[in-house]
Amino acid sequence: MSTPRAGFIGLGSMGAPIARRLARSGFAVIGCDNSPEMLAAFDEPGTETTSDPIETAGKSELLGICVRTDDQLESVAGDGRLFEALGQGGTVILHSTVSPELAQKLAAKAREYGVGFVDVGVSGGGPAAIEGQLSLYVGAEPEDLERARPWLEAIGKNLAHLGPVGRGQEGKLLNNLISIANYGMSAAIVDIGVDMGFDRQQLIDAFMAGSAQSFALRVGPGMVLPREGTGATGSIRGLHDLLKKDVDHCRELEVRETTQLAGLLASCDVMLARLRRAAAEAEGKPAPADRSATVDAYFAAVRAKDIDAWMALFAEDATYALPNGQVFEGKAAIREFQTMVFGSGSPFPNPGGRFVGSEGIAAEIEAQLPDGSVRHTTNHYRFDDEGKIRSLTVYMRG
Incomplete structure (x- = not known):
């Protein structure tokens, strides 16, 4: 069996670990990013790198994309040239979290060039990607899913095929909605406790030993703590912008359960506001008014x-x-x-x-x-x- 040729566009905090995992699982990987620093950091043995998405697609059978925003994805793939370079019979595997409508639009464009399209939200973070332990939320036609299956089985431990393209994005957005809402509630309750005079870490430890224990409580309050080192302040604002992107997509979900959605979004907005406050404090600015x-x-x-x-x-x-x-x-x-x-x-x-x-x-x-x-x-x-x-x-x- 020939070694599958896998291109990967977007070597950021999630894309690079996925690409490394694919290389370690026997794929011939060509990594692509427009950042020289990201390309230099992608030093996995046996891989190639380039800054040209079209070159990446031309050398690939399976093409992963993990860019940050809808606009970036539109810029990379919206005109169809990427699909044309990939060629008939190729398959795109989208790992970016973007609007479901954009995923569906690009899938339709890909079909014009005989290219399959698989919409795969991922959850678990970079370490889970390296270990092949991601949770995957998949939207795809069955035949496209089968072509992508070796890739998905290499990076994931749980694969949920939720329906056609767009459903993977919706599944991932719902996952992020509850995660960010829980982060907001956890950060808020710790702030309230500190305001009441409790020691911050002692209170968290006490909660983690009781019925309030959760992953969100373990990590959420830490997201708003001061950070040190180059780019520390920017990292808080970067986290805010990344979470806000997903929350804003969740605001556009078409649901009848509007009260439930509004409640979750309110908790998400608490987290976003707390991150803005943390960034302002780190910059020596007054905290935004409540x-x-x-x-x-x-x-x-x-x-x-x-x-x-x-x-x-x-x-x-x-x-x-x-x-x-x-x-x-x-x-x-x-x-x-x-x-x-x-x-x-x-x-x-x-x-x-x-x-x-x-x-x-x-x-x-x-x-x-x-x-x-x-x-x-x-x-x-x-x-x-x-x-x-x-x-x-x-x-x-x-």
Whole structure:
């Protein structure tokens, strides 16, 4: 039997270990990356390297792709030249975590060139990849899966064929959704305990000995700790951006269980906010304001008719839009209008439901007007990177 020729595009923290595992499992591997540092680090004996994806595809029967973002994947494969170079009968194995729709689009493009396409989300990290112990979430047609099976069996211990292309991405996104939500809850509970005066590590050890024990509790709180060395701060921001990419894809999942999805996304947003805070602290900057606390302060200032406290919550270039179509831009214009509102006997707000998402916070309000009537509105707050209100839009409810 001839040695299978395997190209691999993207030699990052997951791609390089997968490519190494394939080489150690008997594949003739050509590794490809646009970073000279990544290429130099890929020093597995018996492998080739190149910075040219088209050259990589031309030398391959099976072609793995593990780039970071949707845009990168579109750039590498979107025009079809990569599939053309791979040639009829070749198979692409996608290990990037991207939108399911993009995976389906590229699979259709690959078919135009007689190329099979297998969508494979991976879970377990680099060490598991080196040991061939990854968990695999696979979307593929059966015949494409069979062509890719030697590759998948080399790198994985658990293979779940979830359906056609796109289902692998969806399975991986759901896996990441629960993982990131659990990281957020674990980091939050430790922060709360420290705020109450507990020793951080002692509290984690105590939790790990009881019913709260979990992988997320073991690793999540550590993700937000200060780091040292070159690029340490960037590594926190890099982790934030990597997790945010997957969380944003999860926001687009088409589900009927919207309440359940919203709950998981809220926990994910806690983790993302905590990473932003950790990165700011590492850079010596003030921690971003707690957005929910900012909304609480907003209502407190309205009730007190304290214009200075109220204005302190807004960014300099903030906008304030009312249900009647009026829009005030900049703090000076907002202050002038709100001073008039406070002076005329502003509504007394009673906050109701609050919904936290990537686009900010929406708060339902029942406001008692000076004439005794009641008005129902929803305030939608968006924030800048420092946690200041960047825009406030008020909507009328029936």
